[in-house]
Amino acid sequence: MIAEEAAVLFGVLSNADRLSVIRALVEVGPDGMSAGDIARQIGASPSRASFHLNALSEAGFLTKERQSRSQNYRIDFNKIGQLITFLMDDCCKGNAELRNCCSMRAG
Amino acid sequence: MIAEEAAVLFGVLSNADRLSVIRALVEVGPDGMSAGDIARQIGASPSRASFHLNALSEAGFLTKERQSRSQNYRIDFNKIGQLITFLMDDCCKGNAELRNCCSMRAG
DNA sequence: TACATATTTCAAGAATCATTGAAATGAAAG
DNA sequence: CTTTCATTTCAATGATTCTTGAAATATGTA
Numbered sequence: 001m002i003a004e005e006a007a008v009l010f011g012v013l014s015n016a017d018r019l020s021v022i023r024a025l026v027e028v029g030p031d032g033m034s035a036g037d038i039a040r041q042i043g044a045s046p047s048r049a050s051f052h053l054n055a056l057s058e059a060g061f062l063t064k065e066r067q068s069r070s071q072n073y074r075i076d077f078n079k080i081g082q083l084i085t086f087l088m089d090d091c092c093k094g095n096a097e098l099r100n101c102c103s104m105r106a107g
Numbered sequence: 108m109i110a111e112e113a114a115v116l117f118g119v120l121s122n123a124d125r126l127s128v129i130r131a132l133v134e135v136g137p138d139g140m141s142a143g144d145i146a147r148q149i150g151a152s153p154s155r156a157s158f159h160l161n162a163l164s165e166a167g168f169l170t171k172e173r174q175s176r177s178q179n180y181r182i183d184f185n186k187i188g189q190l191i192t193f194l195m196d197d198c199c200k201g202n203a204e205l206r207n208c209c210s211m212r213a214g
Numbered sequence: 215t216a217c218a219t220a221t222t223t224c225a226a227g228a229a230t231c232a233t234t235g236a237a238a239t240g241a242a243a244g
Numbered sequence: 245c246t247t248t249c250a251t252t253t254c255a256a257t258g259a260t261t262c263t264t265g266a267a268a269t270a271t272g273t274a
Contacts, residue, residue: 215274216273216274217272217273217274218271218272218273218274219270219271219272219273220269220270220271220272221268221269221270221271222267222268222269222270223266223267223268223269224265224266224267224268225264225265225266225267226263226264226265227262227263227264228261228262228263228264229260229261229262229263230259230260230261230262231258231259231260231261232257232258232259232260233256233257233258233259234255234256234257234258235254235255235256236253236254236255237252237253237254237255238251238252238253238254239250239251239252239253240249240250240251240252241248241249241250241251242247242248242249242250243246243247243248243249244245244246244247244248
C-alpha cells in the first residue's frame with residue numbers, strides 16, 4: 001500500500017463515530033447490523049450514520065447488502081489488516097519494538 | 108486507549124507529508140534528523156514541515172531536542188504501537204484474521 | 215395505488231485542517 | 245552587537261470535513 005492511500009484510510013478512521021461503528025460491527029459478528037440499528041447504537045441520526053457508513057464502506061472497511069428494506073452492514077477485517085501491515089512494514093520497517101506490541105499475545 | 112484519543116492519532120497519520128516524515132525518521136534511525144533536513148527530504152517548505160512536525164510531536168509520534176541551531180527529531184515507536192494495539196484489541200477484539208496479518212512474519 | 219418503513223442524498227452552514235509567505239524567535243559566529 | 249543560520253509563529257486564504265434537517269429514493273404492505 002502506498003502512503004497516500006494509507007493516509008486516506010487513516011482519515012476514515014480519524015472519527016469517533018466511525019470507530020464506534022467498527023466496534024459495534026465487530027461485536028455483533030458476521031451477521032452484521034442494519035443501518036438503523038447502527039445509528040441507534042452509536043447515538044447518531046440516520047443521515048449522520050449514513051454519512052459515516054458510506055465513508056467506511058467506500059474505504060473498504062465494511063461491506064453492505066440490502067435485506068428487504070434495510071441495508072445490512074458487516075465488518076471486513078481486510079483493510080484494517082492492510083493498514084496495520086503498512087504501519088509495521090512499510091512505515092516502520094518491521095521495527096522489533098513495534099512487532100512485540102501486537103504479536104501473539106493471548107493467542 | 109479510548110476511541111476519541113485513537114481518532115485524534117489517526118487524524119495525525121492521515122496526511123502523506125506526515126507519513127513521509129515518519130518514514131524518513133525510521134530510515135535514518137536513532138540519530139534522528141534536523142527539521143531542515145526533513146523538510147528537504149520530504150520536499151516541503153520550512154514552515155510547512157514545521158507545521159507537520161509539530162502535529163507529529165504533539166501527538167507523541169516524535170521527540171525533539173535542540174542541538175545547537177537545529178532541532179533534532181527522532182521517531183518514537185510507542186504511540187504507533189499503542190495505535191496498533193487499539194486497532195487489534197480494542198477495536199477488533201483480537202480477531203484472528205487480523206492477528207495473522209502482523210505476527211512474527213520474517214521475524 | 216396509497217401508505218409506511220428504511221436509508222440515502224442534498225444544500226447550507228459550521229468547524230477543522232493545510233498552505234503560503236512574511237515576520238519573529240533562538241542560537242552561534244564574526 | 246550585528247549578522248547569519250535554523251526554525252517557528254502568525255495571519256490570511258483556501259480546501260476539506262462534519263452536522264443538520266428536509267427532500268428524495270427504495271422496498272414492502274394494505
